[in-house]
Amino acid sequence: MDIKILIAEDESIFRELVSDIVKKEGYMPVEARDGKEAIDIFFSSNDIDIVILDVMMPIYDGWEVLKEIREHSDVPIIMLTALGDEKNEVFGLKEGADDYISKPFSYEIFVARLNTIVRKLKKERIDEIIVGKIKIYPVRHKVIVNDLEVELNRKEYSLLNYFVTNNNRVLTREQILDKVWGYDFDGDIRTIDTHIKTLRSKLLTYGNYIKTIRGSGYMFEVQNHEDN
The missing domain is CATH 1.10.10.10 (Winged helix-like DNA-binding domain superfamily/Winged helix DNA-binding domain)
Known part of the structure; x- marks a missing residue:
């Protein structure tokens, strides 16, 4: 089963890094450079399985994208941010994020958290x-x-x-x-x-x-x- 992951990150180097990790894990990355592009891609695709959102993005920030998606979908969402304080983490989880990872992050931790969500997704998707x-x-x-x-x-x-x-x-x-x-x-x-x-x-x-x-x-x- 193919897993398509939307990666919304305005920093090209970091976006490509996350995209490469996603590819190495056998999943299909789709890249967005800002919040508006992330929203457009998500609602025009209808097959995005997981969303990885950077908080600090132009046009619409990660919180705005999270809110927009959550009004229509329960797709798993991972928030990425350099704001590694507890207040932002709690806010993100309360707003409907499934996980919250501070940058810079450990490769092993990121992969472990991503695969945990994928396993849960595959298990739940069996149910029809x-x-x-x-x-x-x-x-x-x-x-x-x-x-x-x-x-x-x-x-x-x-x-x-x-x-x-x-x-x-x-x-x-x-x-x-x-x-x-x-x-x-x-x-x-x-x-x-x-x-x-x-x-x-x-x-x-x-x-x-x-x-x-x-x-x-x-x-x-x-x-x-x-x-x-």
Whole structure:
């Protein structure tokens, strides 16, 4: 299985060094020279497995790129920075980074941490959820509908995942709100209906898997003849 790694680093010498390490480990590097290029490559590729982000980059810095990617994907992200203090490390992890490595770093430590993430990625990728004509790849939040990849935002993905894991069960709006939005959500409960309408549309004709149960809520149900 090929592993494609996006390396976003504005210093060409360091970017090439990381790229060479990635190649030696048998992975496929893709280079970005600044934050904007990193975002453009990530969202136009749809097959980036791991992102390595330098914090100090022009146009958009690493924190901005991290935030943008995290709004749409849970792809593993390693932050690289010369700011080797605890405050920045804690900030990065809280913002959704999977690991944080200070420059300059030991070759052995970098490789060990990278391979740890790759092993976890490969293990999780083995898991594939298939229900009717929908395939879900949990580690990448990737959804395939009748062999066509569909783009779901994080909330839509969480909603679909909750439905699928509770297949054939009636779920009340309160249950959905608590699980997907969180118990402390203080917005309008009708936001659920809006998101479900959008999710149904993105699932194409298979949006009809999501049934409206009058007076109760919703149920995800697949007809027996569509199970394979």
